[in-house]
Every structure is written in C-alpha cells, then in structure tokens.
Amino acid sequence: xxxxxxxxxxxxxxxxxxxxxxxxxxxxxxxxxxxxxxxxxxxxxxxxxxxxxxxxxxxxxxxxxxxxxxxxxxxxxxxxxxxxxxxxxxxxxxxxxxxxxxxxxxxxxxxxxxxxxxxxxxxxxxxxxxxxxxxxxxxxxxxxxxxxxxxxxxxxxxxxxxxxxxxxxxxxxxxxxxxxxxxxxxxxxxxxxxxxxxxxxxxxxxxxxxxxxx
Numbered sequence: 001x002x003x004x005x006x007x008x009x010x011x012x013x014x015x016x017x018x019x020x021x022x023x024x025x026x027x028x029x030x031x032x033x034x035x036x037x038x039x040x041x042x043x044x045x046x047x048x049x050x051x052x053x054x055x056x057x058x059x060x061x062x063x064x065x066x067x068x069x070x071x072x073x074x075x076x077x078x079x080x081x082x083x084x085x086x087x088x089x090x091x092x093x094x095x096x097x098x099x100x101x102x103x104x105x106x107x108x109x110x111x112x113x114x115x116x117x118x119x120x121x122x123x124x125x126x127x128x129x130x131x132x133x134x135x136x137x138x139x140x141x142x143x144x145x146x147x148x149x150x151x152x153x154x155x156x157x158x159x160x161x162x163x164x165x166x167x168x169x170x171x172x173x174x175x176x177x178x179x180x181x182x183x184x185x186x187x188x189x190x191x192x193x194x195x196x197x198x199x200x201x202x203x204x205x206x207x208x209x210x211x212x213x214x
Contacts, residue, residue, distance in 0.1 A: 021063035022211040025166065029204025031055045031077055036196045048083030050100060055202055059108070067112050071125070075104040075172070077200075081135075101134040102200075104148060104172060121156040123168070131174035131198070148174040156208050164208040172200045 030052065037047040059073030081098045106129035113122040127150040134143045154168025175197050 023061040023063065023069070024209045024211070025059040025061055025071065025073070025206060026208075027055075027057045027059065027073070027075060027166070027204065027206040029055050029168075029170065029202035031200050031202040034199055034201075036198070038196055044086065046083060046085030048081050050198070050200075051080045051082070053077060053079055055200075055204070057104070061108075061110065063112075066114065069110040069112060071108040071110055073104075073106050073108060073127075075102075075106070077102045096137065099136045103132040104150075105129050105132070106148065106150065108152070119158050121158065121164070123152070123154055123156060125152045127151065127172070131172075133174075146174045146176055148172065154205070162210045164210075166206040166208050168203075168205060170202050170204075172198075172202070174198045 031054075032052045034050045035048070036050070037045070039045040055075055055077040057073060057075035059071045061069045061071035063069045079100045079102070081100050082095070083098060084095050086094070106127040108125040108127040110123055110125040115121065127148075129148050131146050131148040132143070133146070135141065150170060150172040152168050152170040154166065156164035156166050158164045
C-alpha cells in the first residue's frame with residue numbers, strides 16, 4: 001500500500017500549493033455477510049460464508065469541475081470464512097475456518113450534485129479496478145488478483161468550507177474471487193475448476209477534507 005499512497009500524498013501537497021480542486025476521502029463501513037456455494041459434482045463441493053465486519057480505506061479525488069470527480073481509492077477488510085467441503089470419494093464432510101484479507105484498488109468516476117443551501121452534496125460513483133485476496137489456513141496460504149467493479153451512492157454534509165461528513169451505501173463485486181486459483185479446500189487453499197463471484201454490500205460513511213481553492 002505504501003507504493004500506492006506515497007504518490008497520492010505528494011499529489012495532495014502539489015494540489016495545496018497550486019490551488020487545484022482535490023479531496024481526501026476517508027471511509028469506514030460495515031460490510032454484510034456473503035455466502036457462496038460451488039459444486040463440481042455430487043461428491044465434490046464447498047460452501048461457506050464470508051463474515052461481515054468493518055471495512056475502512058481512503059481515496060484521493062480530483063474535481064475536474066464542480067459536478068464531476070475522478071477518485072483513486074483503497075478499501076481493506078479482514079474476514080473469517082467458515083467453510084464446509086467434500087472432495088471426491090471422501091465419505092465425510094470437513095469444516096474449517098479460513099482467514100481472508102481483501103484489498104480493493106478502485107478507480108471511481110463520481111457525479112456530484114450540490115443542494116441549493118450549499119451544505120449537502122449528493123454523490124453517485126461507478127468503480128472499476130481490482131481485488132487482491134489473501135487466504136490463509138494453518139496448512140497453507142494463497143493469493144489472487146481479480147477484476148472488480150462497484151457502485152456507491154450517498155452524500156457529503158459540509159460542516160465548513162473544507163470539511164464534510166460522508167454518508168453512503170456501496171456494493172462491491174469481483175469475478176472469480178472465490179474458487180479458481182484461491183479455494184477454501186480440504187488441504188487448505190488449493191486450485192479447483194469451480195468458482196463464484198463475490199458480492200459485498202456495505203453501509204457507512206467517513207470524512208472529507210478539501211484542498212485547493214475550487
């Protein structure tokens with residue numbers, strides 16, 4: 001993450017000095033459970049649940065004009081994943097709990113609509129990027145990077161000219177994020193043909209700090 005956010009901090013300093021419209025967005029949200037089921041046959045399957053919890057992150061948004069911004073953001077969440085699986089001719093199911101870390105790196109196009117009182121600003125954003133997943137168990141660990149997308153809707157309540165309180169809802173998704181090269185399996189994370197798409201719905205908010213004069 002340092003390699004990503006060091007350039008962003010330099011951009012903040014440049015924006016402050018040059019008067020460009022730039023915002024630093026801090027995020028915190030509760031993300032709800034997401035279940036998954038993968039069947040490769042009657043005797044080979046796995047299912048589980050990515051447990052809900054707190055997700056946090058930050059974004060740097062450049063305001064091209066008062067109604068449109070482009071944001072680079074990072075979101076992080078660590079989850080327990082209780083899983084049940086059966087493999088091939090094994091006669092019994094096995095249950096285990098894995099630890100999963102998700103790092104979302106997203107580019108978002110944000111639409112802004114300021115209310116007449118200049119205190120409340122509605123925001124909608126479409127996000128595209130990548131999900132970096134790390135899965136670990138006592139026996140093994142594995143990681144993968146998958147294409148991701150998402151949508152967010154909410155608003156900023158401006159407490160002053162430079163600081164706002166953010167409220168929003170969001171949905172994030174990644175294709176082939178459970179299965180393929182990262183699989184919660186009988187001997188830990190291993191490769192299997194099946195996969196499912198990950199969906200994560202969250203409610204939360206954060207803080208906005210505005211830099212520059214626009």
